[in-house]
Amino acid sequence: MTGADSQPSLRTRLRSLRPDAFGADPAGERMERIRRSPNFADGVFQNPSGARTRPSGSMIEFAKGYFRKEERTRRSPLGTVPVHATTLADLSAPPATGLRLTWMGHSSVLAEIDGSRVLFDPVWGERCSPFAFAGPKRLHPVPLSLAALGPVDVIVISHDHYDHLDLPTIRSLVGTDTVFAVPLGVGAHLERWGVPLARIHELDWNETVQVAGVSLTATPARHFCGRGLRNQQHTLWASWVAAGPEHRVYHSGDTGYFSGFQDIGAEHGPFDATMIQVGAYAEFWPDIHMTPAEGMRAHLDLQGGRPHGALMPIHWGTFNLAPHPWSEPGEWMKDAGEEAGQPVAFPRPGEPFEPAGELPSEAWWRAVSAPIAHPWRRPVAADAASVQREEVDLAGER
Numbered sequence: 001m002t003g004a005d006s007q008p009s010l011r012t013r014l015r016s017l018r019p020d021a022f023g024a025d026p027a028g029e030r031m032e033r034i035r036r037s038p039n040f041a042d043g044v045f046q047n048p049s050g051a052r053t054r055p056s057g058s059m060i061e062f063a064k065g066y067f068r069k070e071e072r073t074r075r076s077p078l079g080t081v082p083v084h085a086t087t088l089a090d091l092s093a094p095p096a097t098g099l100r101l102t103w104m105g106h107s108s109v110l111a112e113i114d115g116s117r118v119l120f121d122p123v124w125g126e127r128c129s130p131f132a133f134a135g136p137k138r139l140h141p142v143p144l145s146l147a148a149l150g151p152v153d154v155i156v157i158s159h160d161h162y163d164h165l166d167l168p169t170i171r172s173l174v175g176t177d178t179v180f181a182v183p184l185g186v187g188a189h190l191e192r193w194g195v196p197l198a199r200i201h202e203l204d205w206n207e208t209v210q211v212a213g214v215s216l217t218a219t220p221a222r223h224f225c226g227r228g229l230r231n232q233q234h235t236l237w238a239s240w241v242a243a244g245p246e247h248r249v250y251h252s253g254d255t256g257y258f259s260g261f262q263d264i265g266a267e268h269g270p271f272d273a274t275m276i277q278v279g280a281y282a283e284f285w286p287d288i289h290m291t292p293a294e295g296m297r298a299h300l301d302l303q304g305g306r307p308h309g310a311l312m313p314i315h316w317g318t319f320n321l322a323p324h325p326w327s328e329p330g331e332w333m334k335d336a337g338e339e340a341g342q343p344v345a346f347p348r349p350g351e352p353f354e355p356a357g358e359l360p361s362e363a364w365w366r367a368v369s370a371p372i373a374h375p376w377r378r379p380v381a382a383d384a385a386s387v388q389r390e391e392v393d394l395a396g397e398r
Contacts, residue, residue: 024192101273153214221253238253270303
């Protein structure tokens with residue numbers, strides 16, 4: 001064998017340059033299972049209904065609005081985002097009703113269900129990016145460290161985008177006994193990062209696994225996947241149903257609105273609480289993220305068409321990922337809840353609450369946010385104070 005023969009191939013050398021955060025592509029038996037999936041066709045995973053996964057419209061117009069100084073200012077808080085100060089103490093006792101949710105920011109939620117602890121989409125990293133020096137940075141710190149959070153029975157991942165599957169967070173969990181429930185194909189990333197295969201449950205849509213007394217079912221969502229420079233659409237995305245002996249919750253992951261919410265609700269609902277993505281929406285990608293109005297519609301679909309349980313908006317307030325003002329999803333979801341007669345929980349990051357009890361309802365973001373317009377509101381027989389508040393909102397938008 002010559003020296004030239006012993007040199008690694010170009011493909012091997014290029015792979016060695018690939019950042020760890022890109023993860024790994026499915027291969028071998030994992031890829032064979034993907035090819036057998038009823039949701040995989042023409043070499044890629046398919047959405048339950050058609051969805052444009054690339055931005056539509058003029059990217060020049062998008063860039064002009066996104067980088068305009070006044071718009072950039074509105075996408076960040078005016079001061080310090082209030083983080084709940086006593087999360088650790090509040091979590092020290094079990095929930096009185098058997099179900100407690102703690103929003104850690106963005107889509108990260110600790111759900112304590114009938115004695116089991118389920119952690120959805122944990123992102124404790126400073127940036128949702130493959131690089132530590134660039135990419136969207138946190139608007140607020142995590143409420144408490146992963147170590148302080150204590151043992152978790154199962155980590156549930158909705159899909160492999162950086163703001164839902166975070167390499168620093170996963171690596172900090174490798175040395176624990178925590179089990180992972182992930183959509184089909186996502187296990188390749190976890191294995192690359194050191195999670196033993198025996199601790200990974202990979203599910204296709206409508207498959208279920210039992211972990212620590214909780215039934216976890218991967219349900220359809222309308223989104224897409226990808227971490228590297230080349231998106232092969234070989235990892236699935238999902239929403240999740242978590243059901244204990246007495247309580248059940250739904251986590252939407254990332255999704256556009258689609259009629260399948262009704263089917264999920266009919267099969268698995270009604271839910272004591274839903275965690276619904278309502279942030280990072282834009283007219284440039286209307287099929288893959290929901291607005292607050294669409295999120296409310298999805299919740300009602302999941303609950304059989306009527307207000308029921310508690311809705312907690314997620315995927316907002318932590319990272320700047322879209323053109324809209326950072327606090328707009330919370331403000332608009334407050335309107336949507338009032339109009340639908342649906343109880344909505346607005347916890348500060350790190351603030352635990354029990355859906356069967358009193359829901360946190362204060363609009364805490366207003367203290368550190370520019371006024372948010374409510375373009376659909378038209379005062380009819382309002383008092384002078386109400387009209388004045390409306391004028392302030394609209395003036396702040398101009």
